[in-house]
Amino acid sequence: MTIVRQNTLKTSVQPPETLTEKYIEAERMHDVLLLLQNLINSEEATVKLILDCLYDVGSVNLINQKLRLRPLNRVMKAIARMSKPVFRAIALNWFKKNCPQLITNWLHTQVTFKNTEDKPKEVAVKVEQLQPSYNSLQTETLTQEIKNLRSQVRWLAGISIVVIAFLGVTFLV
Template sequence: MLTPSDSKLSKQQQILSAVSEEELLKQQRIQEVLLLIDSLFQREEATFRIIIDCLYDVGSLNLINKKFHSRYLNFIMKAIARFSKPIFRIYALYWVKKNSPKLITNWLASKVKF
Protein backbone atom coordinates (compact mmCIF):
# COMPACT_ATOMS: atom_id res chain seq x y z
CA MET A 1 0.00 0.00 0.00
CA LEU A 2 1.25 3.47 -0.88
CA THR A 3 1.81 5.81 1.98
CA PRO A 4 1.84 9.59 1.55
CA SER A 5 5.65 9.59 1.66
CA ASP A 6 5.78 6.90 -1.07
CA SER A 7 3.41 8.95 -3.20
CA LYS A 8 5.56 12.03 -2.69
CA LEU A 9 8.67 10.06 -3.60
CA SER A 10 6.99 8.70 -6.71
CA LYS A 11 6.06 12.23 -7.86
CA GLN A 12 9.64 13.37 -7.33
CA GLN A 13 10.93 10.46 -9.39
CA GLN A 14 8.50 11.35 -12.19
CA ILE A 15 9.65 14.96 -12.14
CA LEU A 16 13.31 13.90 -12.18
CA SER A 17 12.73 11.51 -15.06
CA ALA A 18 10.92 14.24 -17.02
CA VAL A 19 13.79 16.66 -16.39
CA SER A 20 16.40 14.07 -17.38
CA GLU A 21 14.45 13.30 -20.57
CA GLU A 22 14.40 17.00 -21.41
CA GLU A 23 18.12 17.29 -20.70
CA LEU A 24 18.79 14.23 -22.86
CA LEU A 25 16.76 15.77 -25.69
CA LYS A 26 18.71 19.04 -25.38
CA GLN A 27 22.03 17.19 -25.52
CA GLN A 28 20.92 15.20 -28.57
CA ARG A 29 19.84 18.35 -30.40
CA ILE A 30 23.10 20.13 -29.55
CA GLN A 31 24.99 17.09 -30.87
CA GLU A 32 22.96 17.29 -34.10
CA VAL A 33 23.88 20.98 -34.45
CA LEU A 34 27.54 20.07 -33.96
CA LEU A 35 27.34 17.42 -36.69
CA LEU A 36 25.62 19.83 -39.07
CA ILE A 37 28.22 22.53 -38.52
CA ASP A 38 31.02 19.99 -38.92
CA SER A 39 29.43 18.85 -42.17
CA LEU A 40 29.23 22.47 -43.31
CA PHE A 41 32.94 22.94 -42.65
CA GLN A 42 33.75 19.80 -44.65
CA ARG A 43 31.60 20.86 -47.63
CA GLU A 44 32.68 24.49 -47.69
CA GLU A 45 36.43 24.03 -47.26
CA ALA A 46 37.25 26.25 -50.24
CA THR A 47 35.20 29.08 -48.75
CA PHE A 48 37.02 28.80 -45.43
CA ARG A 49 40.38 28.79 -47.24
CA ILE A 50 39.46 32.10 -48.88
CA ILE A 51 38.25 33.54 -45.57
CA ILE A 52 41.50 32.49 -43.85
CA ASP A 53 43.55 34.03 -46.68
CA CYS A 54 41.69 37.34 -46.44
CA LEU A 55 41.99 37.47 -42.66
CA TYR A 56 45.70 36.64 -42.85
CA ASP A 57 46.33 39.39 -45.41
CA VAL A 58 44.51 42.04 -43.40
CA GLY A 59 45.85 40.91 -40.02
CA SER A 60 49.47 40.60 -41.10
CA LEU A 61 49.46 44.01 -42.78
CA ASN A 62 47.87 45.67 -39.76
CA LEU A 63 50.30 44.01 -37.36
CA ILE A 64 53.36 44.85 -39.47
CA ASN A 65 52.29 48.47 -39.97
CA LYS A 66 51.65 48.84 -36.24
CA LYS A 67 54.90 47.24 -35.01
CA PHE A 68 57.46 48.23 -37.67
CA HIS A 69 57.64 51.93 -38.50
CA SER A 70 60.91 51.80 -40.44
CA ARG A 71 60.25 51.55 -44.20
CA TYR A 72 63.02 49.02 -44.69
CA LEU A 73 61.89 46.73 -41.84
CA ASN A 74 58.28 47.17 -42.91
CA PHE A 75 59.11 46.00 -46.45
CA ILE A 76 61.12 43.00 -45.21
CA MET A 77 58.40 41.92 -42.79
CA LYS A 78 55.73 42.13 -45.50
CA ALA A 79 57.87 39.89 -47.72
CA ILE A 80 58.28 37.39 -44.88
CA ALA A 81 54.53 37.48 -44.29
CA ARG A 82 53.89 36.65 -47.96
CA PHE A 83 56.26 33.68 -47.83
CA SER A 84 54.82 32.32 -44.59
CA LYS A 85 51.21 32.51 -45.79
CA PRO A 86 51.01 28.93 -47.20
CA ILE A 87 52.32 27.47 -43.94
CA PHE A 88 49.92 29.59 -41.92
CA ARG A 89 47.05 28.51 -44.18
CA ILE A 90 47.72 24.81 -43.51
CA TYR A 91 47.78 25.24 -39.73
CA ALA A 92 44.88 27.67 -39.67
CA LEU A 93 42.66 25.41 -41.77
CA TYR A 94 43.51 22.45 -39.54
CA TRP A 95 42.68 24.49 -36.43
CA VAL A 96 39.45 25.84 -37.92
CA LYS A 97 38.25 22.37 -38.94
CA LYS A 98 39.11 20.93 -35.55
CA ASN A 99 37.87 23.66 -33.20
CA SER A 100 35.34 25.89 -34.94
CA PRO A 101 32.36 23.51 -35.05
CA LYS A 102 32.56 22.98 -31.29
CA LEU A 103 33.13 26.68 -30.58
CA ILE A 104 30.21 27.72 -32.79
CA THR A 105 27.95 25.06 -31.29
CA ASN A 106 28.79 26.16 -27.74
CA TRP A 107 28.22 29.80 -28.69
CA LEU A 108 24.85 29.00 -30.27
CA ALA A 109 23.85 26.90 -27.26
CA SER A 110 24.70 29.79 -24.95
CA LYS A 111 22.45 32.06 -27.01
CA VAL A 112 19.38 29.86 -26.51
CA LYS A 113 19.87 29.35 -22.75
CA PHE A 114 17.81 31.52 -20.46
Protein backbone atom coordinates in the same frame (compact mmCIF):
# COMPACT_ATOMS: atom_id res chain seq x y z
CA MET B 1 30.43 50.79 0.46
CA THR B 2 31.21 47.81 -1.78
CA ILE B 3 28.81 45.21 -3.14
CA VAL B 4 29.97 41.60 -2.81
CA ARG B 5 28.19 38.69 -4.43
CA GLN B 6 27.37 35.72 -2.26
CA ASN B 7 26.80 32.39 -3.98
CA THR B 8 24.09 30.19 -2.59
CA LEU B 9 24.19 26.44 -2.82
CA LYS B 10 21.28 24.79 -4.57
CA THR B 11 20.62 21.24 -3.56
CA SER B 12 17.54 20.18 -5.41
CA VAL B 13 16.58 17.09 -7.31
CA GLN B 14 15.57 17.65 -10.92
CA PRO B 15 12.28 16.13 -12.05
CA PRO B 16 12.38 13.47 -14.80
CA GLU B 17 10.89 15.88 -17.35
CA THR B 18 13.85 18.22 -16.89
CA LEU B 19 16.32 15.35 -17.29
CA THR B 20 14.60 14.31 -20.51
CA GLU B 21 14.73 17.89 -21.78
CA LYS B 22 18.44 18.10 -20.91
CA TYR B 23 19.10 14.86 -22.79
CA ILE B 24 17.23 16.11 -25.86
CA GLU B 25 19.08 19.43 -25.65
CA ALA B 26 22.46 17.67 -25.53
CA GLU B 27 21.48 15.44 -28.44
CA ARG B 28 20.36 18.41 -30.56
CA MET B 29 23.54 20.34 -29.82
CA HIS B 30 25.53 17.27 -30.88
CA ASP B 31 23.52 17.33 -34.13
CA VAL B 32 24.50 20.99 -34.60
CA LEU B 33 28.16 20.02 -34.10
CA LEU B 34 27.91 17.28 -36.74
CA LEU B 35 26.16 19.63 -39.16
CA LEU B 36 28.88 22.26 -38.71
CA GLN B 37 31.60 19.67 -39.28
CA ASN B 38 29.81 18.53 -42.45
CA LEU B 39 29.45 22.14 -43.60
CA ILE B 40 33.16 22.84 -43.10
CA ASN B 41 34.18 19.66 -44.94
CA SER B 42 31.86 20.34 -47.90
CA GLU B 43 32.75 24.04 -48.13
CA GLU B 44 36.51 23.71 -47.66
CA ALA B 45 37.26 26.13 -50.52
CA THR B 46 35.10 28.79 -48.87
CA VAL B 47 36.85 28.25 -45.52
CA LYS B 48 40.25 28.61 -47.24
CA LEU B 49 39.17 31.90 -48.83
CA ILE B 50 37.90 33.20 -45.50
CA LEU B 51 41.17 32.25 -43.79
CA ASP B 52 43.17 33.91 -46.59
CA CYS B 53 41.23 37.15 -46.17
CA LEU B 54 41.65 37.08 -42.39
CA TYR B 55 45.40 36.40 -42.77
CA ASP B 56 45.86 39.27 -45.23
CA VAL B 57 44.11 41.79 -43.01
CA GLY B 58 45.50 40.48 -39.71
CA SER B 59 49.14 40.20 -40.81
CA VAL B 60 49.22 43.73 -42.26
CA ASN B 61 47.58 45.21 -39.17
CA LEU B 62 49.89 43.31 -36.79
CA ILE B 63 53.03 44.33 -38.70
CA ASN B 64 51.90 47.97 -38.86
CA GLN B 65 51.19 47.95 -35.13
CA LYS B 66 54.43 46.27 -34.01
CA LEU B 67 56.98 47.62 -36.52
CA ARG B 68 57.15 51.36 -37.07
CA LEU B 69 60.39 51.39 -39.13
CA ARG B 70 59.39 51.64 -42.80
CA PRO B 71 62.11 49.41 -44.37
CA LEU B 72 61.67 46.70 -41.76
CA ASN B 73 57.90 46.99 -42.10
CA ARG B 74 58.10 46.34 -45.87
CA VAL B 75 60.41 43.35 -45.41
CA MET B 76 58.09 41.79 -42.84
CA LYS B 77 55.08 42.27 -45.14
CA ALA B 78 56.94 40.45 -47.93
CA ILE B 79 57.80 37.61 -45.54
CA ALA B 80 54.15 37.47 -44.44
CA ARG B 81 53.03 37.12 -48.08
CA MET B 82 55.50 34.28 -48.66
CA SER B 83 54.43 32.42 -45.50
CA LYS B 84 50.73 32.52 -46.40
CA PRO B 85 50.56 28.91 -47.79
CA VAL B 86 52.05 27.54 -44.58
CA PHE B 87 49.57 29.53 -42.53
CA ARG B 88 46.69 28.31 -44.71
CA ALA B 89 47.57 24.64 -44.11
CA ILE B 90 47.99 25.04 -40.36
CA ALA B 91 44.94 27.28 -39.98
CA LEU B 92 42.71 24.95 -42.01
CA ASN B 93 43.64 21.97 -39.80
CA TRP B 94 43.07 24.03 -36.65
CA PHE B 95 39.78 25.37 -38.01
CA LYS B 96 38.47 21.90 -38.87
CA LYS B 97 39.45 20.53 -35.47
CA ASN B 98 38.33 23.37 -33.18
CA CYS B 99 35.83 25.70 -34.82
CA PRO B 100 32.79 23.40 -35.04
CA GLN B 101 32.93 22.88 -31.27
CA LEU B 102 33.58 26.57 -30.57
CA ILE B 103 30.71 27.65 -32.81
CA THR B 104 28.42 25.03 -31.27
CA ASN B 105 29.25 26.21 -27.74
CA TRP B 106 28.64 29.82 -28.74
CA LEU B 107 25.33 28.99 -30.37
CA HIS B 108 24.30 27.00 -27.29
CA THR B 109 24.95 30.02 -25.08
CA GLN B 110 22.80 32.10 -27.42
CA VAL B 111 19.78 29.80 -27.08
CA THR B 112 20.18 29.06 -23.36
CA PHE B 113 18.23 31.49 -21.24
CA LYS B 114 19.46 31.66 -17.66
CA ASN B 115 16.96 32.10 -14.83
CA THR B 116 17.18 35.19 -12.71
CA GLU B 117 17.11 32.89 -9.66
CA ASP B 118 20.61 31.65 -10.54
CA LYS B 119 22.14 35.08 -10.04
CA PRO B 120 24.14 35.39 -6.82
CA LYS B 121 22.73 37.62 -4.12
CA GLU B 122 24.38 40.95 -3.48
CA VAL B 123 25.60 41.72 0.02
CA ALA B 124 26.70 45.18 1.13
CA VAL B 125 30.10 45.34 2.83
CA LYS B 126 31.67 48.46 4.26
CA VAL B 127 35.30 49.02 3.24
CA GLU B 128 37.46 51.46 5.17
CA GLN B 129 40.35 53.38 3.65
CA LEU B 130 43.78 52.50 5.03
CA GLN B 131 45.86 55.37 6.36
CA PRO B 132 49.51 55.59 5.26
CA SER B 133 51.87 54.36 7.97
CA TYR B 134 54.54 57.02 7.45
CA ASN B 135 54.36 60.60 8.64
CA SER B 136 55.23 63.92 7.02
CA LEU B 137 58.79 63.91 8.48
CA GLN B 138 59.56 60.68 6.65
CA THR B 139 58.07 62.12 3.46
CA GLU B 140 60.31 65.19 3.68
CA THR B 141 63.36 63.01 4.31
CA LEU B 142 62.59 60.83 1.30
CA THR B 143 61.99 63.85 -0.92
CA GLN B 144 65.34 65.39 0.10
CA GLU B 145 67.12 62.08 -0.54
CA ILE B 146 65.60 61.88 -4.03
CA LYS B 147 66.78 65.42 -4.80
CA ASN B 148 70.31 64.58 -3.66
CA LEU B 149 70.39 61.45 -5.82
CA ARG B 150 69.18 63.37 -8.87
CA SER B 151 71.90 65.98 -8.45
CA GLN B 152 74.53 63.24 -8.14
CA VAL B 153 73.25 61.64 -11.36
CA ARG B 154 73.50 65.00 -13.17
CA TRP B 155 77.10 65.46 -11.94
CA LEU B 156 78.07 61.95 -13.04
CA ALA B 157 76.48 62.42 -16.45
CA GLY B 158 78.31 65.71 -16.96
CA ILE B 159 81.66 64.27 -15.86
CA SER B 160 81.14 61.26 -18.15
CA ILE B 161 80.48 63.50 -21.16
CA VAL B 162 83.59 65.57 -20.45
CA VAL B 163 85.78 62.46 -20.05
CA ILE B 164 84.44 60.84 -23.24
CA ALA B 165 84.99 64.08 -25.18
CA PHE B 166 88.54 64.38 -23.80
CA LEU B 167 89.37 60.78 -24.72
CA GLY B 168 87.88 61.25 -28.21
CA VAL B 169 90.02 64.32 -28.80
CA THR B 170 93.10 62.51 -27.45
CA PHE B 171 92.65 59.58 -29.85
CA LEU B 172 92.06 61.84 -32.84
CA VAL B 173 95.27 63.86 -32.25
